[in-house]
Amino acid sequence: MEKNFKGSDFLHVGNKLLGWYKENARDLPFRKTKDPYKIWICEIVFQQTRIAQGLNHYNNFIRRFPDVKSLASAEEDEVLLHWKGLGYYSRAINIHKAAQQIMTDFDGVFPARYEDILQLKGVGKYTAAAVSSICFNGRMPAVDGNFYRVLSRVFADDFDISGSKAFAYFSQLATLVMPENVGDFNQAMMDLGSEICKPKNPLCEKCPLKDDCLAFAVNKVSEFPVKTKKVKTEDLHLQYYFIHYKGQFVIQQRKDDFIWKKLFEFPSSLPEDFKIFIKTLKTVQHKLTHKNLTIDIYNVEIPSKAIWEDFTVNNQYMITDYRGSQNKSFPKPLESYIQNSLKD
DNA sequence: AATCCGGGGAA
DNA sequence: TTCCCAGGATT
Secondary structure, eight states, X not given: OOOOOTTOOOHHXXXXXXXXXXXXXXXXXXXXXXXXXXXXXXXXXXXXXXXXXXXXXXXXXXXXXXXXXXXXXXXXXXXXXHTTTTSOTHHHHHHHHHHHHHHXXXXXXXXXXXXXXXXXXXXOHHHHHHHHHHHHOOOOOOOOHHHHHHHHHHTTOOOOTTSXXXXXXXXXXXXXXXXXXXXXXXXXXHHHHHHTSOSSSOOGGGOTXXXXXXXXXXXXXXXXXXXXXXXXXXXXXXXXXXXXXXXXXXXXXXXXXXXXXXXXXXOSOXXXXXXXXXXXXXXXXXEOSSEEEEEEEEEEEOOOXXXXXXXXXXXXXXXXXXXXXXXXXXXXXXXXXXXXXXXX
Protein backbone atom coordinates (compact mmCIF):
# COMPACT_ATOMS: atom_id res chain seq x y z
CA MET A 1 0.00 0.00 0.00
CA GLU A 2 1.44 3.31 -1.07
CA LYS A 3 1.27 5.98 1.54
CA ASN A 4 1.63 9.68 1.22
CA PHE A 5 2.89 11.24 4.41
CA LYS A 6 4.12 14.41 2.78
CA GLY A 7 2.99 17.34 4.80
CA SER A 8 2.75 15.29 7.96
CA ASP A 9 5.17 15.87 10.80
CA PHE A 10 6.88 12.81 12.20
CA LEU A 11 9.93 14.59 13.54
CA HIS A 12 8.88 13.91 17.12
CA VAL A 13 9.45 10.20 16.44
CA GLY A 14 13.08 10.79 15.62
CA ASN A 15 13.54 13.04 18.61
CA LYS A 16 12.01 10.47 20.93
CA LEU A 17 14.42 7.93 19.53
CA LEU A 18 17.34 10.29 20.19
CA GLY A 19 16.22 10.70 23.78
CA TRP A 20 16.08 6.96 24.23
CA TYR A 21 19.49 6.56 22.61
CA LYS A 22 21.07 9.05 24.97
CA GLU A 23 20.18 6.81 27.90
CA ASN A 24 20.41 3.38 26.28
CA ALA A 25 23.23 3.49 23.74
CA ARG A 26 25.28 0.31 23.69
CA ASP A 27 28.80 0.70 25.01
CA LEU A 28 30.85 -0.28 21.95
CA PRO A 29 34.51 0.46 21.23
CA PHE A 30 33.80 2.43 18.06
CA ARG A 31 31.30 4.64 19.89
CA LYS A 32 34.15 6.39 21.65
CA THR A 33 35.65 7.86 18.50
CA LYS A 34 34.78 9.90 15.45
CA ASP A 35 37.89 8.81 13.60
CA PRO A 36 36.45 8.15 10.14
CA TYR A 37 38.95 5.35 9.60
CA LYS A 38 37.73 3.43 12.63
CA ILE A 39 34.07 4.11 11.88
CA TRP A 40 34.61 2.96 8.30
CA ILE A 41 36.28 -0.27 9.43
CA CYS A 42 33.54 -1.01 11.92
CA GLU A 43 30.85 -0.39 9.30
CA ILE A 44 32.49 -2.88 6.96
CA VAL A 45 33.13 -5.46 9.67
CA PHE A 46 29.53 -5.33 10.83
CA GLN A 47 27.92 -5.58 7.42
CA GLN A 48 25.62 -8.57 7.70
CA THR A 49 27.48 -9.46 10.88
CA ARG A 50 26.25 -9.35 14.47
CA ILE A 51 28.15 -7.23 16.96
CA ALA A 52 28.95 -10.22 19.17
CA GLN A 53 30.34 -12.12 16.21
CA GLY A 54 32.59 -9.40 14.82
CA LEU A 55 33.79 -7.54 17.91
CA ASN A 56 37.05 -9.46 18.35
CA HIS A 57 37.80 -9.18 14.66
CA TYR A 58 37.22 -5.43 14.80
CA ASN A 59 39.49 -4.96 17.82
CA ASN A 60 42.26 -7.13 16.39
CA PHE A 61 41.99 -5.38 13.03
CA ILE A 62 42.30 -1.90 14.55
CA ARG A 63 45.20 -3.02 16.74
CA ARG A 64 47.14 -4.32 13.75
CA PHE A 65 46.02 -1.63 11.28
CA PRO A 66 45.42 1.50 13.39
CA ASP A 67 45.20 3.91 10.46
CA VAL A 68 44.83 4.22 6.71
CA LYS A 69 48.55 4.17 6.04
CA SER A 70 49.26 0.97 7.96
CA LEU A 71 46.41 -0.78 6.16
CA ALA A 72 47.34 0.51 2.72
CA SER A 73 50.94 -0.65 3.07
CA ALA A 74 50.07 -4.11 4.40
CA GLU A 75 50.14 -7.31 2.36
CA GLU A 76 46.74 -8.46 1.16
CA ASP A 77 47.26 -11.88 2.72
CA GLU A 78 47.72 -10.35 6.15
CA VAL A 79 44.52 -8.36 5.76
CA LEU A 80 42.78 -11.59 4.82
CA LEU A 81 44.30 -13.32 7.82
CA HIS A 82 42.67 -10.77 10.09
CA TRP A 83 39.37 -11.45 8.34
CA LYS A 84 39.62 -15.21 8.83
CA GLY A 85 36.30 -16.68 9.89
CA LEU A 86 34.27 -13.52 9.33
CA GLY A 87 32.91 -14.44 5.91
CA TYR A 88 32.18 -12.27 2.89
CA TYR A 89 35.90 -12.09 2.14
CA SER A 90 35.53 -9.53 -0.64
CA ARG A 91 35.10 -7.09 2.24
CA ALA A 92 38.71 -7.68 3.27
CA ILE A 93 39.99 -7.38 -0.29
CA ASN A 94 38.00 -4.19 -0.88
CA ILE A 95 38.92 -2.61 2.44
CA HIS A 96 42.58 -3.04 1.53
CA LYS A 97 42.11 -1.55 -1.93
CA ALA A 98 40.10 1.31 -0.48
CA ALA A 99 42.91 2.19 1.92
CA GLN A 100 45.24 2.45 -1.07
CA GLN A 101 42.61 4.53 -2.85
CA ILE A 102 42.64 6.97 0.06
CA MET A 103 46.42 7.23 -0.16
CA THR A 104 46.48 7.88 -3.92
CA ASP A 105 43.20 9.68 -4.61
CA PHE A 106 42.75 11.61 -1.36
CA ASP A 107 46.34 12.26 -0.32
CA GLY A 108 46.09 9.87 2.63
CA VAL A 109 43.28 11.83 4.26
CA PHE A 110 39.93 10.12 4.72
CA PRO A 111 37.42 11.94 2.49
CA ALA A 112 34.66 13.91 4.24
CA ARG A 113 32.16 14.24 1.41
CA TYR A 114 29.48 11.58 0.97
CA GLU A 115 30.12 11.39 -2.76
CA ASP A 116 33.85 10.84 -2.20
CA ILE A 117 33.35 8.22 0.50
CA LEU A 118 31.03 6.43 -1.90
CA GLN A 119 33.88 6.06 -4.38
CA LEU A 120 35.81 3.77 -2.04
CA LYS A 121 35.83 0.07 -2.91
CA GLY A 122 33.33 -1.87 -0.86
CA VAL A 123 31.53 1.28 0.28
CA GLY A 124 27.90 1.55 -0.77
CA LYS A 125 25.17 4.01 0.02
CA TYR A 126 24.62 2.65 3.51
CA THR A 127 28.26 2.79 4.61
CA ALA A 128 28.86 6.17 2.98
CA ALA A 129 25.86 7.59 4.81
CA ALA A 130 26.95 6.08 8.12
CA VAL A 131 30.52 7.39 7.99
CA SER A 132 29.40 10.74 6.60
CA SER A 133 26.80 11.28 9.31
CA ILE A 134 28.75 9.94 12.29
CA CYS A 135 32.07 11.60 11.49
CA PHE A 136 31.28 14.64 9.35
CA ASN A 137 27.74 15.71 10.25
CA GLY A 138 26.46 14.41 6.94
CA ARG A 139 22.69 14.35 6.60
CA MET A 140 21.99 11.00 4.97
CA PRO A 141 20.03 8.23 6.70
CA ALA A 142 22.09 5.02 6.94
CA VAL A 143 19.35 2.75 5.74
CA ASP A 144 19.96 -0.88 6.61
CA GLY A 145 17.97 -3.87 7.78
CA ASN A 146 17.18 -2.09 11.04
CA PHE A 147 15.63 0.85 9.17
CA TYR A 148 13.53 -1.52 7.10
CA ARG A 149 12.22 -3.25 10.20
CA VAL A 150 11.67 -0.24 12.47
CA LEU A 151 10.13 2.00 9.82
CA SER A 152 7.92 -0.71 8.34
CA ARG A 153 6.51 -1.29 11.81
CA VAL A 154 6.19 2.34 12.89
CA PHE A 155 4.29 3.13 9.70
CA ALA A 156 2.69 -0.32 9.38
CA ASP A 157 4.06 -0.27 5.85
CA ASP A 158 3.97 -3.49 3.87
CA PHE A 159 6.41 -2.34 1.18
CA ASP A 160 8.42 -5.44 0.24
CA ILE A 161 11.94 -5.14 1.60
CA SER A 162 13.17 -7.88 -0.76
CA GLY A 163 13.09 -5.75 -3.88
CA SER A 164 15.70 -3.31 -5.10
CA LYS A 165 13.31 -0.40 -4.62
CA ALA A 166 13.26 -0.91 -0.86
CA PHE A 167 16.35 1.20 -0.22
CA ALA A 168 14.99 4.28 -1.96
CA TYR A 169 11.56 3.82 -0.45
CA PHE A 170 12.70 3.51 3.15
CA SER A 171 15.29 6.23 2.67
CA GLN A 172 12.46 8.62 1.92
CA LEU A 173 10.48 7.30 4.86
CA ALA A 174 13.54 7.82 7.06
CA THR A 175 13.81 11.48 6.12
CA LEU A 176 10.34 12.00 7.60
CA VAL A 177 11.55 11.11 11.09
CA MET A 178 15.18 12.18 10.78
CA PRO A 179 16.15 14.86 13.34
CA GLU A 180 19.07 17.31 13.34
CA ASN A 181 21.63 14.94 14.80
CA VAL A 182 21.71 12.42 11.97
CA GLY A 183 24.80 10.60 13.21
CA ASP A 184 23.19 9.73 16.52
CA PHE A 185 19.89 9.06 14.81
CA ASN A 186 21.46 6.48 12.53
CA GLN A 187 23.16 4.75 15.43
CA ALA A 188 20.00 4.97 17.52
CA MET A 189 18.08 3.12 14.81
CA MET A 190 20.69 0.37 14.88
CA ASP A 191 20.46 0.01 18.64
CA LEU A 192 16.68 0.09 18.66
CA GLY A 193 16.54 -2.52 15.92
CA SER A 194 19.04 -4.68 17.73
CA GLU A 195 17.78 -4.44 21.30
CA ILE A 196 14.08 -3.52 21.13
CA CYS A 197 12.60 -3.75 17.66
CA LYS A 198 14.06 -7.20 17.07
CA PRO A 199 13.02 -9.42 14.15
CA LYS A 200 11.40 -11.90 16.51
CA ASN A 201 9.93 -11.28 19.95
CA PRO A 202 10.37 -7.51 19.89
CA LEU A 203 10.23 -5.78 23.29
CA CYS A 204 7.40 -3.43 22.36
CA GLU A 205 6.54 -2.59 25.98
CA LYS A 206 10.02 -1.12 26.41
CA CYS A 207 10.00 0.67 23.06
CA PRO A 208 10.32 4.46 23.11
CA LEU A 209 8.22 4.56 19.94
CA LYS A 210 5.42 2.43 21.37
CA ASP A 211 2.89 5.26 21.26
CA ASP A 212 3.84 6.15 17.68
CA CYS A 213 4.02 2.65 16.20
CA LEU A 214 1.05 1.96 13.91
CA ALA A 215 1.81 -1.76 13.75
CA PHE A 216 1.79 -1.96 17.54
CA ALA A 217 -1.43 -0.01 17.71
CA VAL A 218 -3.22 -2.65 15.66
CA ASN A 219 -1.30 -5.54 17.23
CA LYS A 220 0.35 -6.54 13.95
CA VAL A 221 4.02 -5.98 14.70
CA SER A 222 4.89 -9.55 13.71
CA GLU A 223 3.55 -8.92 10.20
CA PHE A 224 6.28 -6.39 9.46
CA PRO A 225 8.51 -6.06 7.62
CA VAL A 226 7.14 -7.83 4.56
CA LYS A 227 9.77 -9.93 2.83
CA THR A 228 8.75 -12.12 -0.08
CA LYS A 229 12.09 -13.39 -1.32
CA LYS A 230 12.99 -16.91 -0.28
CA VAL A 231 16.46 -18.17 0.51
CA LYS A 232 17.53 -21.12 -1.58
CA THR A 233 20.49 -23.39 -1.01
CA GLU A 234 22.19 -25.77 -3.41
CA ASP A 235 24.53 -28.69 -2.93
CA LEU A 236 28.18 -28.36 -3.86
CA HIS A 237 30.84 -31.04 -3.84
CA LEU A 238 34.49 -30.13 -3.30
CA GLN A 239 37.54 -32.36 -3.50
CA TYR A 240 40.93 -31.74 -1.93
CA TYR A 241 44.27 -33.54 -1.65
CA PHE A 242 46.20 -32.96 1.56
CA ILE A 243 49.64 -33.72 0.13
CA HIS A 244 52.28 -33.76 2.84
CA TYR A 245 55.78 -34.85 3.78
CA LYS A 246 57.32 -34.51 7.24
CA GLY A 247 55.00 -31.75 8.43
CA GLN A 248 55.04 -29.80 5.19
CA PHE A 249 52.05 -29.70 2.89
CA VAL A 250 50.94 -28.23 -0.42
CA ILE A 251 48.60 -25.25 -0.63
CA GLN A 252 47.24 -22.89 -3.24
CA GLN A 253 45.30 -19.65 -3.18
CA ARG A 254 41.73 -19.36 -4.41
CA LYS A 255 40.67 -16.85 -7.04
CA ASP A 256 38.70 -13.72 -6.16
CA ASP A 257 35.48 -15.10 -7.60
CA PHE A 258 33.10 -17.68 -6.21
CA ILE A 259 33.34 -18.66 -2.54
CA TRP A 260 36.17 -18.06 -0.08
CA LYS A 261 37.78 -15.34 -2.20
CA LYS A 262 41.61 -15.35 -2.00
CA LEU A 263 41.63 -17.81 0.88
CA PHE A 264 44.10 -20.70 0.87
CA GLU A 265 43.18 -24.30 0.23
CA PHE A 266 44.68 -27.66 -0.72
CA PRO A 267 45.09 -28.72 -4.36
CA SER A 268 41.91 -30.07 -5.89
CA SER A 269 43.69 -32.49 -8.20
CA LEU A 270 46.47 -35.05 -8.00
CA PRO A 271 48.52 -36.60 -10.82
CA GLU A 272 47.44 -40.15 -11.55
CA ASP A 273 50.88 -41.50 -10.60
CA PHE A 274 50.53 -40.17 -7.06
CA LYS A 275 47.19 -41.76 -6.27
CA ILE A 276 49.00 -44.81 -4.93
CA PHE A 277 50.08 -42.59 -2.01
CA ILE A 278 46.53 -41.88 -0.85
CA LYS A 279 46.20 -43.12 2.73
CA THR A 280 42.74 -42.03 3.88
CA LEU A 281 39.65 -40.12 2.82
CA LYS A 282 37.76 -37.86 5.17
CA THR A 283 34.43 -36.41 4.13
CA VAL A 284 33.30 -33.22 5.82
CA GLN A 285 29.93 -31.50 5.69
CA HIS A 286 29.92 -27.73 5.85
CA LYS A 287 27.05 -25.29 5.60
CA LEU A 288 27.24 -21.90 3.95
CA THR A 289 24.32 -19.52 3.66
CA HIS A 290 23.53 -20.48 0.09
CA LYS A 291 25.35 -23.79 -0.18
CA ASN A 292 25.55 -27.16 1.45
CA LEU A 293 29.11 -28.33 0.97
CA THR A 294 30.38 -31.87 0.91
CA ILE A 295 34.16 -31.84 1.07
CA ASP A 296 36.24 -34.92 0.32
CA ILE A 297 39.78 -34.59 1.64
CA TYR A 298 42.27 -37.25 0.55
CA ASN A 299 45.30 -37.63 2.78
CA VAL A 300 48.29 -38.12 0.50
CA GLU A 301 51.47 -39.16 2.26
CA ILE A 302 54.59 -38.75 0.14
CA PRO A 303 56.97 -41.59 0.99
CA SER A 304 60.37 -40.05 0.30
CA LYS A 305 62.14 -36.76 0.15
CA ALA A 306 63.14 -37.31 -3.45
CA ILE A 307 59.56 -37.83 -4.58
CA TRP A 308 58.38 -34.88 -2.49
CA GLU A 309 60.92 -32.50 -4.00
CA ASP A 310 60.31 -33.82 -7.47
CA PHE A 311 56.59 -33.30 -7.04
CA THR A 312 56.65 -29.86 -5.49
CA VAL A 313 59.30 -28.43 -7.80
CA ASN A 314 57.80 -29.75 -11.00
CA ASN A 315 54.33 -28.50 -10.16
CA GLN A 316 55.53 -25.20 -8.65
CA TYR A 317 53.23 -25.62 -5.71
CA MET A 318 53.23 -23.42 -2.63
CA ILE A 319 54.50 -25.22 0.44
CA THR A 320 53.79 -24.49 4.06
CA ASP A 321 53.98 -26.26 7.40
CA TYR A 322 51.72 -26.25 10.42
CA ARG A 323 53.35 -23.14 11.85
CA GLY A 324 53.27 -21.31 8.54
CA SER A 325 49.64 -22.20 7.97
CA GLN A 326 48.75 -20.25 11.10
CA ASN A 327 49.68 -17.12 9.20
CA LYS A 328 47.37 -17.84 6.30
CA SER A 329 43.63 -17.67 6.04
CA PHE A 330 41.97 -21.03 5.37
CA PRO A 331 38.25 -21.78 5.15
CA LYS A 332 37.01 -23.11 8.44
CA PRO A 333 36.61 -26.77 7.43
CA LEU A 334 40.15 -26.85 6.02
CA GLU A 335 41.50 -25.11 9.09
CA SER A 336 39.88 -27.80 11.21
CA TYR A 337 41.39 -30.50 9.04
CA ILE A 338 44.87 -29.02 9.50
CA GLN A 339 44.35 -28.86 13.24
CA ASN A 340 43.29 -32.50 13.37
CA SER A 341 46.28 -33.53 11.28
CA LEU A 342 48.49 -31.88 13.84
CA LYS A 343 47.29 -34.30 16.51
CA ASP A 344 48.39 -37.36 14.51
C1' DA B 1 16.35 -6.34 -11.24
C1' DA B 2 18.17 -10.59 -9.76
C1' DT B 3 21.91 -13.18 -7.86
C1' DC B 4 25.84 -14.16 -5.27
C1' DC B 5 28.89 -13.89 -1.30
C1' DG B 6 29.95 -16.56 5.15
C1' DG B 7 29.43 -17.59 9.36
C1' DG B 8 27.10 -17.62 13.66
C1' DG B 9 23.30 -17.05 16.87
C1' DA B 10 18.39 -17.17 18.06
C1' DA B 11 13.96 -19.36 18.10
C1' DT C 1 15.48 -26.15 10.20
C1' DT C 2 14.74 -21.23 9.12
C1' DC C 3 15.71 -16.52 9.50
C1' DC C 4 18.55 -12.55 10.06
C1' DC C 5 22.51 -9.76 10.78
C1' DA C 6 25.68 -1.78 10.92
C1' DG C 7 25.42 -4.57 2.52
C1' DG C 8 27.95 -4.37 -1.83
C1' DA C 9 29.47 -6.01 -6.36
C1' DT C 10 28.36 -8.12 -10.42
C1' DT C 11 25.69 -9.35 -14.35
